[in-house]
Amino acid sequence: MAPSTVFLEPDNLLTPKEKNKLRKPVVEKMRRDRINSSIEQLKQLLEKEFQRHQPNSKLEKADILEMTVSYLKQQSQLQVKRSFHKTSQFDFREGYSRCLQEAFYFLSLHKVRTETQTKLLSHFQK
8 A cells, every 4th residue: 555645734724613624523423422332331231121122133222212211211100109109108107106196095094994905905006
């Protein structure tokens, strides 16, 4: 191969517009590389999920993004359900505890036979 000579102008001779024109493809390539890298990371993170939905298929970038959005929505819905369930359990326990306190208070004010009182308290504590 014959050596080729390329004449490059020094930076100080280029106008800002020309510098931007030269820099634009490099910046665009870096941006695309970042996007591709992130999509590849998503693919690796959710590999098991992808295999469950589309085994033995080559996924396009759009597929990876769509499936990731779907997976994240699903996880978000599960989290909301879990927090609602925990809140319901907490409310139930708090209500039960309050009811138990009221029952103890009521029993202490009235003269109920100790045998009945003991059975009732034993039942509440179960």
